[in-house]
Amino acid sequence: MAIKEALRRILTLFCVVAAVWCAVTPQPIVYVRHMPLSELIPSQYGDKERIALITAAKDGKLTPEQSDQAWRLVRAKHDLEMVRPDQWREVVNQVTSSEGGSIYIPRKNMPEYPYRSFQLVSIPNGTVMMVDLLDSSEAFNRAPASMVYPTRVISLFWLLGAILLYIMLPWPPKPTDNVYGYKRMNSIILPDWLGFGLAAFFTALPMMVISCDSNFTGTMQEVPWSRITAWSMLGILPGLSIIVVAWVYSCTYIKLTEKQVEFASPTGMQKLDYEQITSIEPHEFTSPVWLKRASLVLMYGSIFTMSAIYIMLCQKHPGATITLKNGLTKTFILEYLPRYDEMLKQLQSKSQCELKGFKL
Numbered sequence: 001m002a003i004k005e006a007l008r009r010i011l012t013l014f015c016v017v018a019a020v021w022c023a024v025t026p027q028p029i030v031y032v033r034h035m036p037l038s039e040l041i042p043s044q045y046g047d048k049e050r051i052a053l054i055t056a057a058k059d060g061k062l063t064p065e066q067s068d069q070a071w072r073l074v075r076a077k078h079d080l081e082m083v084r085p086d087q088w089r090e091v092v093n094q095v096t097s098s099e100g101g102s103i104y105i106p107r108k109n110m111p112e113y114p115y116r117s118f119q120l121v122s123i124p125n126g127t128v129m130m131v132d133l134l135d136s137s138e139a140f141n142r143a144p145a146s147m148v149y150p151t152r153v154i155s156l157f158w159l160l161g162a163i164l165l166y167i168m169l170p171w172p173p174k175p176t177d178n179v180y181g182y183k184r185m186n187s188i189i190l191p192d193w194l195g196f197g198l199a200a201f202f203t204a205l206p207m208m209v210i211s212c213d214s215n216f217t218g219t220m221q222e223v224p225w226s227r228i229t230a231w232s233m234l235g236i237l238p239g240l241s242i243i244v245v246a247w248v249y250s251c252t253y254i255k256l257t258e259k260q261v262e263f264a265s266p267t268g269m270q271k272l273d274y275e276q277i278t279s280i281e282p283h284e285f286t287s288p289v290w291l292k293r294a295s296l297v298l299m300y301g302s303i304f305t306m307s308a309i310y311i312m313l314c315q316k317h318p319g320a321t322i323t324l325k326n327g328l329t330k331t332f333i334l335e336y337l338p339r340y341d342e343m344l345k346q347l348q349s350k351s352q353c354e355l356k357g358f359k360l
Helices: 002-024 048-059 064-077 085-097 136-142 152-168 184-211 216-222 225-235 237-251 289-298 303-314 340-351
Strands: 029-034 080-082 102-106 118-123 127-133 179-181 253-256 260-265 268-273 277-285 317-324 329-333
Touching (some): 002 237, 029 085, 048 064, 184 237, 260 329, 277 329
Antiparallel strands (some): 029 127, 179 253, 253 260
């Protein structure tokens, strides 16, 4: 049962994280538009010849001599990157056929050349393209969201898979008259999805920070994905801790059958015959030493937070000890277990044992 409950949470968490990852991971967008020659000719105040040259370029009435003069001025003013026409033919066709003479293209679909944040690309046939590597905020505002986040549709299927896996995997028995366990909604389901939500948020946070950068394209290239993943995994520790608590609660219950009592816990199932039980008495639990030390190492934050967690782990928790006829004992925790007083009464009635130290 403990393995099934762990599998339920591992698979669900994987699907939730995958859904968020697909939803928030952007891809670099390149904005490409055709630059008319009239916009590239540097203007000069009071130069009538220059004004006439720009006007002729706008009207498409340049003579061969004016065209040579215009291109000399353009090359002297602008840093043009010469590229191969065959590599850029498809991009040029898309730009010329689009409305407004501009398109958005995923960077992976662009011809390879030394990208800068802004660059003028010159093709030997006289075409000049302006290539701009948009940052994420500008791309989000100007480019279609389906292009900036191409995997966002897939995230819906991941999320649906997470919900189906969580619901369809076999569940432990519900608390009934003879089954005493934690309430599913308050103690298991709500903490589970709170943990999934926190894990998803801290997984998405590094991607959100990068996508809000002024030049996220460069940042995405500079920051290794391993480092982003490491920060994400470190951030989901609070969510994982809540999920682990919910897993412990889901695996912990006591079932009273006709002839024996069953103690289910994350470590397995133990069954005791009623006739073996001689007495039940109070017992106090404390967290193991290794957990206290691990909390100081793994919990990051203020000194106050770490101290509060350590003090909480040092507190004692109420439980019970069952003594058997052969002298062996069985201890189990009662803290936060609903209706534990009813369970003790029923267990004492079925086993005819002695109930010591409990005020029921």
